[in-house]
Amino acid sequence: MRTLPPTLYDLVQVLLGQRTSLARLAPHFERLGGGTVIDVGGGTGLYGRRLPDGTRYICVDNDRQKLQRARATHSCCVQCDATRLALRSKSVDYGICVGVAHHLADDAWHEMLREIARVVRHRLIFVDPVIQPRLSISDLLWRLDAGSYPRWESRLLEDLSAEFVCEHVESYHIHHRYLVCIAAPRPR
Numbered sequence: 001m002r003t004l005p006p007t008l009y010d011l012v013q014v015l016l017g018q019r020t021s022l023a024r025l026a027p028h029f030e031r032l033g034g035g036t037v038i039d040v041g042g043g044t045g046l047y048g049r050r051l052p053d054g055t056r057y058i059c060v061d062n063d064r065q066k067l068q069r070a071r072a073t074h075s076c077c078v079q080c081d082a083t084r085l086a087l088r089s090k091s092v093d094y095g096i097c098v099g100v101a102h103h104l105a106d107d108a109w110h111e112m113l114r115e116i117a118r119v120v121r122h123r124l125i126f127v128d129p130v131i132q133p134r135l136s137i138s139d140l141l142w143r144l145d146a147g148s149y150p151r152w153e154s155r156l157l158e159d160l161s162a163e164f165v166c167e168h169v170e171s172y173h174i175h176h177r178y179l180v181c182i183a184a185p186r187p188r
Contacts, residue, residue, distance in 0.1 A: 020174050021098075021127070022050050028125050028182060035093030040082050040116055041100035045070030058092065060085065083111035087119045095120040101128040102150045109149070110159065117163040117185040124164060124183045128156060129176035153179050 025047075033052030042048060042059035043066045051057055059070045059077045067077045080086040082100060095116045101109055116124055130153040151159075153171070156179055160166060164183035172178050 018046065020172075021178070022047070024172050024180070025098075025125065025127065026050065028180070031123075032094045032125075035122070036091075037094045037096060038085070038087065038092045038116075038119060039096045039098075040085070040112065041097060041103070042070065042077075045074045045077070047096055047098055048074050058087075083108050083115060085115045085119050089118050090121045092119055093122050095124040097124065098127040099129070101126075101156060103148070105149055110162075113159060113163045117188075120185055122184065123167075124181075124185070126156075126160060126181045126183065127178055130156065130171075130179050132177045153177075157181065 029047075029051055032055055034054045036056040036058065037048070037051060038058045038060055039045070039048055040060050042061050043063065045057070045059045048057040048059055048070070057074055057076065059067065059074050060080060060082070061067050061070070061077075062079060062081050064079055067079050070077045078086055082097075082104070097112075097116060100112070104112060129150065131150045157166060157169065160181055160183055164181075164185055166181050166183045168180075168182040170180045172180070
């Protein structure tokens with residue numbers, strides 16, 4: 001898997017529209033104030049910087065270099081695989097998972113969903129780019145992206161529904177079409 005140095009990774013995120021994504025997600029993030037939030041695949045912690053005051057943020061990623069950069073602004077960073085979260089069951093209030101699914105093969109994708117559902121008590125904010133036919137810029141970006149497993153929106157929602165109850169679904173477009181799903185873990 002190709003991986004960018006953390007500083008370059010952050011720059012690419014900004015150039016590819018992270019500010020627009022943050023603006024779209026801000027109303028959802030505002031509802032997380034005062035709780036504990038796990039950011040699965042949180043990289044350098046960019047989304048954690050946008051959470052309301054009083055939120056306890058846990059950045060989880062398997063890339064040690066990205067987590068070193070995240071530690072500059074966040075006190076709780078955990079290096080682990082998204083399919084084996086190093087947290088107790090129902091130990092966090094909320095989860096964020098932005099731009100991770102397309103990096104995971106089907107087995108790992110399903111295991112990550114099970115793990116997030118296991119550790120999150122209330123809600124997940126899930127965002128990932130989806131396959132969109134006949135979009136030349138999107139096609140080019142998929143060729144450059146380190147993620148090898150893009151999925152159709154219907155597939156993502158079907159897979160999410162196995163572990164979560166989808167309460168709100170929307171989409172937006174910045175070079176790619178992005179699916180946003182706000183979901184609650186299914187009772188077990």
